[in-house]
Amino acid sequence: MVSHGISTCQGCGLEIIARNVFETLGPDTILIIPPGCAAMFSGTGPEAAVKMPGIQGNLENSAAIASGVAAGLKQLGNDHTTVCAFAGDGGTVDIGLQSLSGAMERNDNILYICYDNEAYMNTGIQGSSSTPCGASTTTTPAGKLGHSKDLMRIAMAHDVPYCATAAISNLPDLKRKVEKAKGIKGCRVMHIHCPCPTGWGYPFAKSVELAREAVQSGAWLLFECENGKVTLNQKPTKLGEIDNYVKPQRRFKGTTEAQLQELRDYVKARYAIMEEAAK
Numbered sequence: 380m381v382s383h384g385i386s387t388c389q390g391c392g393l394e395i396i397a398r399n400v401f402e403t404l405g406p407d408t409i410l411i412i413p414p415g416c417a418a419m420f421s422g423t424g425p426e427a428a429v430k431m432p433g434i435q436g437n438l439e440n441s442a443a444i445a446s447g448v449a450a451g452l453k454q455l456g457n458d459h460t461t462v463c464a465f466a467g468d469g470g471t472v473d474i475g476l477q478s479l480s481g482a483m484e485r486n487d488n489i490l491y492i493c494y495d496n497e498a499y500m501n502t503g504i505q506g507s508s509s510t511p512c513g514a515s516t517t518t519t520p521a522g523k524l525g526h527s528k529d530l531m532r533i534a535m536a537h538d539v540p541y542c543a544t545a546a547i548s549n550l551p552d553l554k555r556k557v558e559k560a561k562g563i564k565g566c567r568v569m570h571i572h573c574p575c576p577t578g579w580g581y582p583f584a585k586s587v588e589l590a591r592e593a594v595q596s597g598a599w600l601l602f603e604c605e606n607g608k609v610t611l612n613q614k615p616t617k618l619g620e621i622d623n624y625v626k627p628q629r630r631f632k633g634t635t636e637a638q639l640q641e642l643r644d645y646v647k648a649r650y651a652i653m654e655e656a657a658k
Contacts, residue, residue: 380406382428386419390583392574392590393417395547396494397429397465400571403557404461404490406431409452411445411464413438413475416501417494438470443478446487453488461561463490467573468509469499472528479568483537486565492557493530493568496575504578511598512645513638514630516578522633526645530570532652535604540565543603546572548591552612556603563605572599580629592624597646600653609656618650619643 380401387394393416401408410433412421420428421435436444445464452460466475471493482489498516499505506516508528515522534542541563545553553571560567574590576583593599597615604610621643625631634642 380404380430381420382430385428387416388575388577388583390574390576390586391416392496392547392572392586393494395550395586396553396571396573399550399554400463400465400492400557401429401431403554404431404463404561407459408461408463409433409448411436411441411448411462411466413441413466413470414501415467415470415499416496417465417467418501438466438474440478441466441470441475442482442487442489442491445489445491446478446482446485449488461490462488463492465492465494467500468493468495468497468530469505469507471495472508472530476533480533480537483534483539483566483568486539488564488566490560490567490569492571494571494573495530496573496578497527498575498578500575500578512642513634514628515633516630522631522638529649530568531602531604534568534570535607535609537566538607539568541603541605542568542570544570544572544599544601546590546594546599546601547574548587548594549601549613552601559603559605578630580632581627585627589624589627592621596621596624597650598624598642600650602653602657604656609653611653611657615650619647621646 441464449462497509506519510523513522543556574586597618601612
C-alpha cells in the first residue's frame with residue numbers, strides 16, 4: 380500500500396507504522412491525512428506514495444473530514460469501506476482535538492489513528508501537548524513543564540466502542556489491533572508510539588530499541604479498551620526504570636535528576652490507574 384521509495388528520515392518510526400497500518404487496512408480504505416510528517420505519504424503535489432484514495436486537509440479538521448466522508452458513504456449504502464484519519468500528535472491532541480471530540484461524541488463510523496512523535500516534527504520540532512515533561516523542543520528549550528495529555532483516557536471518557544495503543548516494538552500487536560478496529564462500527568481511536576531520531580536526537584538505527592525500552596519501562600503502555608473493558612496487553616518488565624529510554628535521547632540532555640524522578644513517578648502512577656481500570 381506504500382511505494383518502495385519514500386522521503387522520510389532515516390530510522391523514522393512513522394514509516395514503520397504507515398507501512399504496517401496501511402497493509403493491514405488494505406485497498407478498500409479512504410485516508411484523511413493532514414499536513415505533517417505523514418504528508419510525505421499523501422504527497423505535497425500531484426504525486427503520492429500511497430496506493431489508496433484519500434484527502435489531505437488541514438491540521439485541525441481531519442476527524443471532521445473523515446466524518447463527512449463516512450456520512451457520504453453511508454448515504455451511498457457503502458458499509459464496507461474504512462475511513463481512516465491518520466494524523467500526528469500536533470494535529471490530534473492539540474489543533475485537532477475539538478473535531479476529534481465531536482466525532483467521538485457522535486460515534487461517527489471512522490478509524491482515527493494518531494502516530495505520536497511527541498512534537499510538531501514536520502514544522503521545526505515545536506512542543507505539543509504530547510511532549511513529555513523535561514523534553515527540550517524549539518519552543519521548550521529548557522525542557523517542557525508539565526506532563527503530556529492522555530489521549531486514550533480522553534477517548535475512553537467519550538465511551539467510544541474501541542480505542543487502543545500500539546508501538547513499533549510489537550508489530551503483531553499493532554496489526555492485530557488495526558484489524559480489530561477495522562471490523563468494528565463506530566468511532567475507533569488508536570494511539571501509536573512513534574520514535575523520531577531527528578526530533579528526539581538519537582542514532583537512527585535505535586528506533587525499535589527505544590520503542591521497546593518505552594514499553595518495558597511503562598513510559599508507553601500497551602492496552603486496549605473495547606466497550607468499556609480495559610485489557611493490558613503487555614505488563615512492563617521494569618516499571619519506572621526509564622533511564623535506558625530517556626538518556627539516549629538528546630532532547631532530555633538537560634533534564635535534572637528531580638525531573639527524571641518526576642517522570643518515573645508519573646509513569647508508575649499512570650500504570651496504577653490503567654491497572655485498576657483493567658480489573
